[in-house]
Amino acid sequence: MEQLRELHFDDLNAAIKEARSLLKSGYNRSGIWSLGQICRHLTLVQDPSVDGYPKWMSLFAFLRPVMRRILLPKVLSGDSPRGIRTASMFVPPAELDDVREVEAFAASVARFYAHFGDYAPHPAFGRLPRERIEQIHTAHAAHHLRFLRPRD
Template identity: 30%
Template sequence: MSFHRNGASDRLSRRELNLQSFDEVLAEARSLSRVGYHRVSKWSLGQICDHVSRFMDDSIDGFKSTPRFAPLVRPFFRMMYMGKVLRNERIPAKMPTLKELEPDEWTEDAHALPQLEKAITRIQDPSTQFVTSPVFGNLTADQWRQVHLWHCQHHLEFLIPAARDAQANAPQA
């Protein structure tokens, strides 16, 4: 449930998360679904879950389309961003989303959580074979999992739990 369904809040800023596992990703997503949230950016929890799930699935099943310029920019992205992603650092640059990975405008939170759970189960399977990343090139399975963990964290940072409001407005003792 988003309190800013038609757009992001202009009063809030992105929060910092430090998610160390996919169990923590799922716990955070479930918590946001339960307590509600404010959006700092344009996507709801359902849209974020849909987006990161599609990216996980495509990293296994293959990306439907890759921009023709991808091989040209891949060395730059790998040099500039790969280490930061693997070290779980924030990246301020906003990268455009491939059209097929953009979420549906009205993806509901409750429908997207099971989609995220299924995608995480797939990527955690030790026998999973990943394809080449359109942005970073060839990655090991562990590197792919780190990319996905970072990607989930990156997007979830743009949702602020609504329960925080109740704590902030509680009378001081």
């Protein structure tokens, strides 16, 4: 298995900067998704923090304490599990325009930061402080963008 880049972002704006840098340099994939697909996925996962998640995602709410104790530290440390299938609503289509999707991700980040009040409870981790939700999305962005290597 190919070694992935080590990425860590202090905030979501750093993730946008990295995505724009990959647009400029071009990139090679170490995974199956393009930059546009990754940015669409990040947007699809991030927007429900503001808009709310579908009700069916609360069916396993009873597992949240275990998920917070076991999975959340792994996610935040950059040790997110690889190869876990995501809900189909978060899977991006195959053919996307990288430029358009990077800018849509940037708009989603701006909307995320402009939101007042609490974010919606996370499907796996429940209601968390704003800072923790931001850390989750930031770690998630680093997890996916590490699969792309800038071209020299």
